[in-house]
Amino acid sequence: MLIRFIIFFFLGFLIISCNDNSGEKIENEIKTDSLSVKKTDTISINKICINDSLSQLANLIAGNKSNDSSVLANFFRNKTFVKHNASFQQKWENFQKTRLQNLISFQQNEITKEMDSTSVLFYPFSGPDILHAQTFFPNANHYVLMGLEPVGTLPVFEHKEDIPDSMSNYYGKINKSLHAILNFSFFRTNSMSEDLKNEDIDGTLHLLLLFLNRNGNTLCDVKPFVLDSIGNIVYQKSFSELKSKTSKAKGVEIAFNRPDKKAKKLHYFSLDLSNAAYDKNTAVQKYLNHFSNVTTYLKGASYLMHNAGFSSVRNYILSNSKQVMQDDSGIAFKYFEKNKNWKYIFYGEYKKPISLFANRFQVDLDSMYKIATPKKLGFGLGYNFKDNNSNLMIAIKIK
Numbered sequence: 001m002l003i004r005f006i007i008f009f010f011l012g013f014l015i016i017s018c019n020d021n022s023g024e025k026i027e028n029e030i031k032t033d034s035l036s037v038k039k040t041d042t043i044s045i046n047k048i049c050i051n052d053s054l055s056q057l058a059n060l061i062a063g064n065k066s067n068d069s070s071v072l073a074n075f076f077r078n079k080t081f082v083k084h085n086a087s088f089q090q091k092w093e094n095f096q097k098t099r100l101q102n103l104i105s106f107q108q109n110e111i112t113k114e115m116d117s118t119s120v121l122f123y124p125f126s127g128p129d130i131l132h133a134q135t136f137f138p139n140a141n142h143y144v145l146m147g148l149e150p151v152g153t154l155p156v157f158e159h160k161e162d163i164p165d166s167m168s169n170y171y172g173k174i175n176k177s178l179h180a181i182l183n184f185s186f187f188r189t190n191s192m193s194e195d196l197k198n199e200d201i202d203g204t205l206h207l208l209l210l211f212l213n214r215n216g217n218t219l220c221d222v223k224p225f226v227l228d229s230i231g232n233i234v235y236q237k238s239f240s241e242l243k244s245k246t247s248k249a250k251g252v253e254i255a256f257n258r259p260d261k262k263a264k265k266l267h268y269f270s271l272d273l274s275n276a277a278y279d280k281n282t283a284v285q286k287y288l289n290h291f292s293n294v295t296t297y298l299k300g301a302s303y304l305m306h307n308a309g310f311s312s313v314r315n316y317i318l319s320n321s322k323q324v325m326q327d328d329s330g331i332a333f334k335y336f337e338k339n340k341n342w343k344y345i346f347y348g349e350y351k352k353p354i355s356l357f358a359n360r361f362q363v364d365l366d367s368m369y370k371i372a373t374p375k376k377l378g379f380g381l382g383y384n385f386k387d388n389n390s391n392l393m394i395a396i397k398i399k
Helices: 052-062 079-114 130-136 167-184 189-195 205-214 239-244 282-288 308-320 333-337 355-360 363-371
Strands: 003-007 025-032 035-045 048-051 120-124 142-147 155-159 218-227 233-235 250-257 263-270 294-298 321-326 342-348 391-397
Touching: 048 052, 048 218, 048 250, 052 205, 052 218, 079 130, 079 167, 079 342, 079 391, 120 308, 130 142, 130 205, 130 294, 167 205, 205 218, 205 250, 205 263, 218 239, 218 282, 233 250, 282 308, 294 308, 308 321, 308 333, 333 342, 333 363, 342 363
Parallel strands: 120 142, 120 294, 142 263, 294 321
Antiparallel strands: 003 155, 025 035, 035 048, 218 233, 218 250, 250 263, 321 391, 342 391
């Protein structure tokens, strides 16, 4: 039996929202053209929501094996999935050994020691990189990610006889879109504009679910939304409805649980953060102003906030963050120094930016690295992704 992979989503068929915290079991119906199964799969226990069908879908996207009782069991037995699982599992295990474990050690030995715990983690210019956000800040309750890349739609599977198995095309594009971040720690903006805007993978949602799954999380709910004029979330009936909206504040909310069963929330926004767009986007401004004393993380941010054209989001971060962790592509050091109300911890080595950003060398940051005795970083991060070229700064607001 061959399988065609179709990108479309009917919210009522695949995922039933978990809005009830009473512990009541919720019946839902999971459908593809050849598969329609009644299954009690969404359960909330002590305010921890579990949606088995959504978690199994994430397993399928992430190339993770699943048990034979899954409603999607036929797809896990498909030869294309079996082949992808074998190759991607090896790739992921290598990533864990060579890179991820170093990030976890840094989080445990440095971030927890130098930075306060945070409820809200703000990560602009992130694309779908919940991987680094959750690895560095696992105790955050709410992750707010923003990027130009579209939200996309959930995949739904359908069996068809005598047609090519296009799952191989899907997994090929998954591997292509992950190449940079798994090898270099950042998404390439130009590549993302191509990788996340095609028929098979039409937005960040695919990679968000993949990273959450591979980090050991279980999924509760996925909801598309827009913001109203005062910055409140208005959920949409489907991702198709979301696509039809003209709103400049489109997003997706993912409710999930860490491996230790702690409930978490992720908001990803597809939007433009340049002044030309952000200054007119009062809905997003009001949404962000709901938060105070956030922690901001910046990596691979294309030095955009070095420019006057991104001063508004830069000013928001400096005004509303109690602490910032970034590489040199985030906010130029001179803007931290302007108000003299930050203390710093430096890691790694500050080198000249890569040739694409050669004009973004910071003389004042270079001077600080020469006198501050930076700590060892121990892993590559950002555009200068080799360990002996990477830099990282923690800035903590002085009370």
